[in-house]
Amino acid sequence: MSKRIGFVEPPAPIHIELDGEVVEAYEGESVAALLVLHRDGMSRRDRDGDARGLWCNMGTCSECFVRLLEHGRSRRVRACLLEATDGMRIATGSHTQDD
């Protein structure tokens, strides 16, 4: 299991929607960190249905793409560079095939 550790004193939690499920997060926390906590780091299934996960956590490998749903449109963004804000809606490709 992954976990949060105590070297940070996070502020009051916010909530984001991850694949329709409401999860607790902290303002500015990266969505990649939330994938590690809630999906074992999984970001999608590839075209063969294999589980795939984030690799570099610094914007270089392009493995962590998720969909940010806002203003009626869906934007593909790197989860490791995306900061959580209250009410943010994210769709990973972890339940569906999304290549």
Place this chain on the structure above:
Amino acid sequence: MTDNAETSYDVLIVGGGPAGQAAALELAAVGARCAVIDEQARPGGQILRQPPVSFAAQNWVDENSYRPLRQQLRVFENQAAIAWLGRRSVIGLQPGPQGHSLTTSGADGLQELSAAHVLIAAGCYDMPYPAPGWTLPGAMGAGAMQTLLKAQGIVTGEPIVFAGTHPLMLLIAAQISRAGGKVAEVAFDRSLATIGKSMIRHCATALRNGSLLGEAGKAMMDLRRAGVPVRFGRPLQEITGADRVTGAVFGEADHPETTPCGSIGLCYGFLPQSDLPRQAGLSVRWSSPSGGWATCHDQWMQSSVEGVWVAGETTGVAGAPIARDEGRIAGLGIAAALGLITNRDATRRAAPFRQSRKAAMRFAAMLDDIAAPKQALDRVAASNTTICRCEKVSASAVRETLGSTTDVNAVKRITRCGMGLCQGRNCEHMLIRMSAAAEGRGLETMKGFTGRFPARPVSIADLLEKPLP
């Protein structure tokens, strides 16, 4: 530093790590108008990746060796004359005789910026090491694990295994262990005898850098105390798991030994970021022994294109103190080119940075020698492991194609290796090694993929709003 909306500067700096900060500080001190652009929200670079502002971080990277870098970061953040353009990826660099332009991509789309001088201080990244099973969730670069800890306060799936050739994994494992994470094992690919031989070859350097080696020693001791085995001569054979990592297999094929784990950090070295330099046509050279493309420069860190400068690990992976020295030298060189200081002044002020850079280079060479990944990568080259993550191309598929052509761009077209979203950052180094071996050529004579726009993935909607440069 201040947030800023202008689009034209004297100097644009790509990267707010130790190198970019150092250059910006030199330039701001002599009155140059400069902006620092970074994909990250906050400055720091990889070594000092900062937690979100809303986290009140305590004991954040408080090891002694980080102190000078933290000091520089504080000064940088307090220097109001430097514009900070965070959360923006630089996706294109177009050099021009009257100045250079950069295309950036952020939450509100694309933006063009221009400047008389551009400094690329984009750093390096964890070498993508294709062990069988490395695409499973929970397998990641050791640096990725470390940045999850230091910038997010997250420990990845426990217990954690580290495998690789690079000694930085000792420090990372110890940091995670000290923070309360459970580490199952740290496995060095090479034997202690081989590592010892490297140290003996660099004996004078080893003695002169006692404090840095002491840090590795302290990490070993902390790990011992926490009951974490550190093993040598233990090459990783396979990462196992169905939907996530559940084990790491070591040992020989007939005597496999599995260490159960929830995540694994791979640490075989670091590759310089080279997309922007190559896309803009700067001269690069193969970086031995770890691999990747280092951008060439003159003694003031100017690249082969006038007005485009490079500093830090974009020029070769050699550690943060060198990155900082190079940033300072580049800053002074640019200040002189702008006519803000005289050449004589620049020369005088750069002298101490040149000296400390030179001394630190010897230590970097020793580390390179200790961490050499060749053997580990040769095993991959002979296997059927997926080397191209994006397009799922295996080493065996590449080997087959190398029978008919060894031109990496042709192999890319035929196999799709390197065609994906990562633009080849994950697989190119492996393909080049395999192609050089097939042809019996030295790596330094090889040519890589043709650099293309955009240097970072960008949505088509954003590109349509703003046509390609």
